[in-house]
Amino acid sequence: MNILIMGPAGAGKGTMSDLILKEYDIPHISTGDMLRENVRNNTDLGKEAKSYMDAGKLVPDAVINAMVEARLQEADCQKGYLLDGFPRTLVQAEKFAEISQKIGKPVECVLALDVDFNLLKERITGRRVCSKCGAIYHIHNHPSKVEGVCDVCGGALKQRSDDTVEKLTQRMDEYDNSTKPVIDFYDQKGVVAHIDASQKPEDVFNDIKEALGKIG
Numbered sequence: 001m002n003i004l005i006m007g008p009a010g011a012g013k014g015t016m017s018d019l020i021l022k023e024y025d026i027p028h029i030s031t032g033d034m035l036r037e038n039v040r041n042n043t044d045l046g047k048e049a050k051s052y053m054d055a056g057k058l059v060p061d062a063v064i065n066a067m068v069e070a071r072l073q074e075a076d077c078q079k080g081y082l083l084d085g086f087p088r089t090l091v092q093a094e095k096f097a098e099i100s101q102k103i104g105k106p107v108e109c110v111l112a113l114d115v116d117f118n119l120l121k122e123r124i125t126g127r128r129v130c131s132k133c134g135a136i137y138h139i140h141n142h143p144s145k146v147e148g149v150c151d152v153c154g155g156a157l158k159q160r161s162d163d164t165v166e167k168l169t170q171r172m173d174e175y176d177n178s179t180k181p182v183i184d185f186y187d188q189k190g191v192v193a194h195i196d197a198s199q200k201p202e203d204v205f206n207d208i209k210e211a212l213g214k215i216g
Contacts, residue, residue, distance in 0.1 A: 001026065001080040001215055002105050004087075006183060007113030008175045009168060010123040011197045012204060013084060016113065019205045020082055024212070027076045031085040034067055035059065045070070061092055069099045081105070090181045108215045110186040111208055113197035117172060124168050128157040 001024065007013050017028045038046030039053070045067050049059045064086070072081055087093040100106045115123075126139040128148075132155030137144050144150060148157050161167075186192045193211035197204050 001212060002100070002108045003080065003082045003212070004107055004110045004186070005082060005084050005113070006110060006179060007197060008115065008120060008179075009171045010120040011113035011115045012201065013113060015201055016111070016197075016205060016208060017082060017084055019201075020208065020212075023209070024080070024082075026080045026082055028082045028084060029068075029071055029077075031064060031068070031083075034071055035064070038067055061089075061095065065092070065095055065099060068096065069103060072100070072105050073103055077105070080108075087182055089178050090185055093182045093185045107186065107189075107191055109212060110183065110192045111211065112183050112192055112194050113204075114194055115197045119198050120172070121165055121168060124163050125159075125165060127160070127163050129160055130155045131158050132156075 003020070003026070005013050005017060005020075020026070021028050035046075035049060039050050040046070045063055049063050049067075052059045052063070068083070068086060071077070087096045097106070122140065123138070126141070128137045128139060128144075129135070130137075130150035130153065133150060133153045135150050135152045136142075137150075137157060144157060149155075150157055183192060193208075195204060195207050195211065199207070
């Protein structure tokens with residue numbers, strides 16, 4: 001099955017993606033990871049992307065589109081894919097509709113994780129990360145045994161610089177302006193499943209399985 005997962009920062013895309021991978025045995029494709037892999041492996045597309053990155057410019061849509069097209073034709077995508085972080089804009093969505101149709105892998109379901117801003121604010125600002133081992137905690141939902149100290153290695157827990165209300169507001173503005181039109185684009189095609197991501201993770205995943213069961 002061919003799936004896109006979308007949602008604002010803090011909606012739980014990472015958690016749900018991991019669960020989908022285990023349940024359905026399809027690769028989780030993050031465009032950020034894909035871009036870094038192409039650069040690391042010095043592919044032709046990676047070299048082209050790096051030339052823009054080194055110049056401090058955004059990698060053009062044409063390069064990202066070509067990477068996505070190549071990635072979706074690899075052997076591990078035979079059963080489908082879970083694409084995360086793409087398409088980000090309406091222009092990308094329209095082009096991806098052409099690409100995915102051409103290679104016989106059109107989008108079958110868009111999982112739109114919907115969460116109220118106030119809940120996102122609580123999730124994001126309460127997150128703490130160990131400065132040594134990278135373990136993640138939350139002051140309300142998953143606190144460490146000793147406040148400010150990592151249970152795993154004893155390192156100091158820090159709040160990331162982008163885990164603030166100000167940064168979240170900026171990201172939400174960007175999401176509303178860029179990503180919501182993409183969801184509207186797929187809504188018109190009748191392939192969007194709006195998921196209430198404010199629930200407990202197990203309930204969110206149950207709703208996802210129900211949505212995917214309709215296309216399975």
